[in-house]
Amino acid sequence: MILNVWKTQQLGIKTIEHLSMVFIALLIIIFIGISIGIFLYNRRNLSDVVLNILNVIETIPELVLLVILMPFLGIGFRPTIVASILYSILPVARNTYVGLTQVDQQYLESARAMGLAEKEILWHVRIPLALPLIAAGVRIAIVFTMGVVTLGGLIAAGGLGGPIQTGIHLYDKNIIIITGLWIGILAVMVDSIGSWIEKRLNRRYGYD
Amino acid sequence: MIDINIILNAVGEHLFLAYSALFISIILAIPLAILSLYNRYLASVLLVLANLVQAIPSFAVVAIVVPLLGIGFKPAIFAIILRIILPLFKNTFTGLKDVDFIYIDSARGIGLNKMEILRHIRFPHAFPAIFAGIKFSAVIANSVAILTSLIGAGGLGELIFEGLTNFNIPKVLTGAIPAMIIAILLDVSFSLIEKRISLEN
Numbered sequence: 001m002i003l004n005v006w007k008t009q010q011l012g013i014k015t016i017e018h019l020s021m022v023f024i025a026l027l028i029i030i031f032i033g034i035s036i037g038i039f040l041y042n043r044r045n046l047s048d049v050v051l052n053i054l055n056v057i058e059t060i061p062e063l064v065l066l067v068i069l070m071p072f073l074g075i076g077f078r079p080t081i082v083a084s085i086l087y088s089i090l091p092v093a094r095n096t097y098v099g100l101t102q103v104d105q106q107y108l109e110s111a112r113a114m115g116l117a118e119k120e121i122l123w124h125v126r127i128p129l130a131l132p133l134i135a136a137g138v139r140i141a142i143v144f145t146m147g148v149v150t151l152g153g154l155i156a157a158g159g160l161g162g163p164i165q166t167g168i169h170l171y172d173k174n175i176i177i178i179t180g181l182w183i184g185i186l187a188v189m190v191d192s193i194g195s196w197i198e199k200r201l202n203r204r205y206g207y208d
Numbered sequence: 209m210i211d212i213n214i215i216l217n218a219v220g221e222h223l224f225l226a227y228s229a230l231f232i233s234i235i236l237a238i239p240l241a242i243l244s245l246y247n248r249y250l251a252s253v254l255l256v257l258a259n260l261v262q263a264i265p266s267f268a269v270v271a272i273v274v275p276l277l278g279i280g281f282k283p284a285i286f287a288i289i290l291r292i293i294l295p296l297f298k299n300t301f302t303g304l305k306d307v308d309f310i311y312i313d314s315a316r317g318i319g320l321n322k323m324e325i326l327r328h329i330r331f332p333h334a335f336p337a338i339f340a341g342i343k344f345s346a347v348i349a350n351s352v353a354i355l356t357s358l359i360g361a362g363g364l365g366e367l368i369f370e371g372l373t374n375f376n377i378p379k380v381l382t383g384a385i386p387a388m389i390i391a392i393l394l395d396v397s398f399s400l401i402e403k404r405i406s407l408e409n
Contacts, residue, residue, distance in 0.1 A: 061351035173275035191263035
């Protein structure tokens with residue numbers, strides 16, 4: 001039964017499609033998120049406004065965000081990636097910003113005493129020490145992106161959301177159970193990898 | 209254009225679906241958290257489960273409910289509860305548990321029993337955390353309630369899905385824009401209440 005569904009619904013190819021969309025979205029999210037975090041660190045008076053705007057975007061239901069982008073971006077791959085990005089920038093940007101601003105005073109003082117300039121302190125002290133927190137933000141972003149990409153199946157983006165929709169339309173319980181559980185397992189696996197990376201960074205750069 | 213009554217109707221259905229599920233989840237999560245406070249085994253199982261389930265996309269949760277309960281309003285409520293009950297539990301539990309031991313010790317010292325400590329010490333201290341959990345869950349409930357239209361629960365999502373099948377973008381937007389406004393209003397009002405609570409404490 002499992003093999004049958006796996007074959008007819010091409011779950012193998014869909015999984016690759018799914019994960020590659022998540023991966024592309026994540027690369028962009030990490031890049032934009034960290035850049036916004038560093039930007040806000042340099043312009044702290046803007047941080048409240050920007051983080052609040054990102055926060056509001058995050059309360060919008062995922063599917064609604066996807067379909068609102070349709071008039072501008074059409075259907076399929078592009079709105080899915082853009083929605084994932086809009087949705088997941090907040091955790092990365094906020095954690096980067098918080099990580100950069102909350103570096104323990106003792107490290108900053110020793111860096112200054114060594115004669116490092118503020119810019120050098122940013123790159124050699126603040127960013128490394130913020131890495132565990134940034135990783136935690138990326139991990140949240142992974143969870144969000146998995147969710148949005150799954151929904152992308154509803155607007156013809158491919159990935160594993162498509163077979164679920166097919167299953168619901170045909171009321172085919174086998175397809176629904178197998179694809180649904182597979183997405184669940186995949187999400188938990190990807191999240192565990194994220195959690196492992198976060199732990200390693202914490203051991204390397206964490207405070208305690 | 210689409211009749212305004214249809215939209216209002218859909219808004220009503222949507223709100224009813226999302227908030228009855230939220231209400232039931234709160235009623236279930238708080239006793240669970242209290243039980244876990246006195247049963248370490250239950251607590252650790254539920255916490256592990258809460259962390260795992262958080263990673264699973266809402267769409268998969270909604271889909272898995274179909275083979276179990278079929279389609280319609282009740283399975284939709286069940287799906288939303290599945291999605292939000294564990295985060296609610298987690299926040300309530302950590303809120304109740306992380307009360308500074310000094311308070312509990314002094315409460316014991318003046319002779320309060322377990323129930324009284326729970327009522328007069330733990331709950332007042334946990335209230336901000338519980339409220340943060342409710343806010344988070346309300347946002348998720350709002351989001352999942354859109355998805356459950358796919359399994360025949362009606363509401364704003366139905367307008368979106370009908371529009372998607374005919375590629376009728378205006379119809380999609382008549383479902384999407386009210387949903388977006390509800391989400392933003394929700395967030396703003398919850399944040400205002402939250403501010404007030406933190407001022408009082």
